[in-house]
Amino acid sequence: MNGWRTGVLSAIAVSVLAISGAPQDAASSELPRDSYYQLDVTLEPHAAGLLRLADLQGSPVIVAMFYASCAHVCPMTISTIKAIEAELAAEDRDRLRVLMVTLDPERDTPAVLAELADRHRVNNDRWRFARTSPEDVRLIAAVLGVKYRELPDGGFNHSSPILLLDTTGRELSRSEKLGLPEAAFVREVAAVIQNQVGLPIPGRVP
Amino acid sequence: MRQYARLVLAALMLVPAAGLAAAPPADIEAGLLQSVLPLTESADAVVIEHFLLARRPVTNREFLAFVTKKPEWRRGAVLPLFADQNYLAHWEGDLTPGEATLAEQPVTNVSWFAARAFCEADGGRLPTWHEWEYVAAADETQRDARPNPAWRQKILAWYSETGGKTLPEVGRRAPNAWGVHDLHGLVWEWVDDFNALLVSGDNREQGGADKMKFCGAAAATMEEKENYAVLMRTAMLSSLSGDATTRNLGFRCAYDVQEE
Numbered sequence: 440m441n442g443w444r445t446g447v448l449s450a451i452a453v454s455v456l457a458i459s460g461a462p463q464d465a466a467s468s469e470l471p472r473d474s475y476y477q478l479d480v481t482l483e484p485h486a487a488g489l490l491r492l493a494d495l496q497g498s499p500v501i502v503a504m505f506y507a508s509c510a511h512v513c514p515m516t517i518s519t520i521k522a523i524e525a526e527l528a529a530e531d532r533d534r535l536r537v538l539m540v541t542l543d544p545e546r547d548t549p550a551v552l553a554e555l556a557d558r559h560r561v562n563n564d565r566w567r568f569a570r571t572s573p574e575d576v577r578l579i580a581a582v583l584g585v586k587y588r589e590l591p592d593g594g595f596n597h598s599s600p601i602l603l604l605d606t607t608g609r610e611l612s613r614s615e616k617l618g619l620p621e622a623a624f625v626r627e628v629a630a631v632i633q634n635q636v637g638l639p640i641p642g643r644v645p
Numbered sequence: 646m647r648q649y650a651r652l653v654l655a656a657l658m659l660v661p662a663a664g665l666a667a668a669p670p671a672d673i674e675a676g677l678l679q680s681v682l683p684l685t686e687s688a689d690a691v692v693i694e695h696f697l698l699a700r701r702p703v704t705n706r707e708f709l710a711f712v713t714k715k716p717e718w719r720r721g722a723v724l725p726l727f728a729d730q731n732y733l734a735h736w737e738g739d740l741t742p743g744e745a746t747l748a749e750q751p752v753t754n755v756s757w758f759a760a761r762a763f764c765e766a767d768g769g770r771l772p773t774w775h776e777w778e779y780v781a782a783a784d785e786t787q788r789d790a791r792p793n794p795a796w797r798q799k800i801l802a803w804y805s806e807t808g809g810k811t812l813p814e815v816g817r818r819a820p821n822a823w824g825v826h827d828l829h830g831l832v833w834e835w836v837d838d839f840n841a842l843l844v845s846g847d848n849r850e851q852g853g854a855d856k857m858k859f860c861g862a863a864a865a866t867m868e869e870k871e872n873y874a875v876l877m878r879t880a881m882l883s884s885l886s887g888d889a890t891t892r893n894l895g896f897r898c899a900y901d902v903q904e905e
Contacts (some may be wrong), residue, residue, distance in 0.1 A: 477726050578758075578761075581886070
């Protein structure tokens, strides 16, 4: 058990993918009303099986958007998150999950994303690079407050916030700074991880 | 409460269909658009594919039918993630627009998420910014009237009107050359890629920091700076988040063409 709840989805997942992110279903009714996991979207990650956003509950999560062929800012987003991780104590780091959602689902197949994960030598227990349906990309971007537009050359203009979500998918903080991590942001990551220790099943706390 | 909902449904069905049945959407031929927001600095024309666009903004009556069918989009039930506190604030109740609200006024105080869900339930989608701009470039006789100063002045005059008046009903003004009403002069309208219009203050103010925040080319460059009216729209839309609602922001749906 590495904290990524997968395998819940089987044949159903295929049909879920076809439906774009309508809010709410029975499974998410226990989430806080302001949880980002209320967005019912299915992700296709670089490793393991399909994932719904709501499956992320239980761990603090860092989430950002990117695309694999991006030459400048996206690698910096990845290295910034790795730098945040590096500042955490080992036992804290183990409890953190990182979700990177691509803006370019057509090109960024799970194979491309797996290659990217290898290249950046991220920890596959904690990190997921993932794509979703093209319609759901804009939905996720709207929820996360990411602005982006596709360019004729296949690239994207986009803003690059790094968001910290609590165990129930509520946004606690965001950082727009790339490169050296913001000290305040790192402190918040550490705090949310440490505050979760010893709580009953996260995500079900009223 | 449930009984009341049934009454509302019954009332909806009693509304005479004549004149209220939505006209079929306008057929928008493919073409090229010199956008005020070109995709690159070289400012190449944007290709607009053949699509359909609703002739009128969505009305209170149509939105009531939607929330009657989709309880999760009622004012009292909508998730805060998808709509702010002013969502449908001008309605008396979840299923009662109230006497001060006219059925054929454009619905406003709706978020992007709600607008998108409405269009999806209707078998459509929100138009993209470029699609909207392409159709909105027309006056009553010409598909691209933007070079006409008199037309531009007419549009600007609407933006300078003071708020607080009762919103007119949809479709009262003459249609443009595409047969589409109310793109100017009634309400602002959501577009699907509202969060693609990278002209908001937060990235303009950063100056040299642009490259730190934006992948690829520099943020959108605005062309045709004399076209203030359309630029005001992009600035307004790009300042919003998807849950935002305002009293003068509504939407209309677009539909893909099923090519033979």
